[in-house]
Amino acid sequence: MAHVDEDPLALDRQVCFALAAASRSVVGVYRPILEPLGLTHPQYLVMLALWERSPRTARDVADALHLEPPTLTPLLKRLEAIGCITRVRNPDDERELRIEPTEHGRALRALAEQVPGRVVERLGVPVAVLEQVRDRLTELLAAARAAEGRAAAERR
Numbered sequence: 001m002a003h004v005d006e007d008p009l010a011l012d013r014q015v016c017f018a019l020a021a022a023s024r025s026v027v028g029v030y031r032p033i034l035e036p037l038g039l040t041h042p043q044y045l046v047m048l049a050l051w052e053r054s055p056r057t058a059r060d061v062a063d064a065l066h067l068e069p070p071t072l073t074p075l076l077k078r079l080e081a082i083g084c085i086t087r088v089r090n091p092d093d094e095r096e097l098r099i100e101p102t103e104h105g106r107a108l109r110a111l112a113e114q115v116p117g118r119v120v121e122r123l124g125v126p127v128a129v130l131e132q133v134r135d136r137l138t139e140l141l142a143a144a145r146a147a148e149g150r151a152a153a154e155r156r
Helices: 015-037 041-052 058-064 069-081 103-112 115-123 127-155
Strands: 085-090 093-101
Touching (some): 015 103, 041 058, 041 085, 058 069, 058 093, 069 085, 093 103, 115 127
16 A cells, blocks of 8 residues: 555645635634624625626626626625625616625725735735735636636537
């Protein structure tokens, strides 16, 4: 039997495991920081996309967040219910749903500006290291999306 360090199936050698565990843990750090804003982490991501640029279409928000529209829809409905966004059909194209922050949603941005600093503080990791991790993860995401595209093309 191969030594654990050589085992290609050892749990601690799996990129997918490291990503999943790190994601759960980091999102857990955000949870108490976002709670006073009344937002879950996925809702926070939607608001970040809208604070970056709005109005946006639902499709544009889904693409920006790398989500399927059926996953985004309940997030949008909940954000609308708590008064953070409005969802309006485009009168020229009923298929298009335009999303933008309400006055309350725009006001939340000022409070949210404290979130990144508080996360860095809680993690205790230098900003430069977090930026490097983000950049490597962004490269990994691009590689994974390219691989998905190649696999889809092969299936055709």
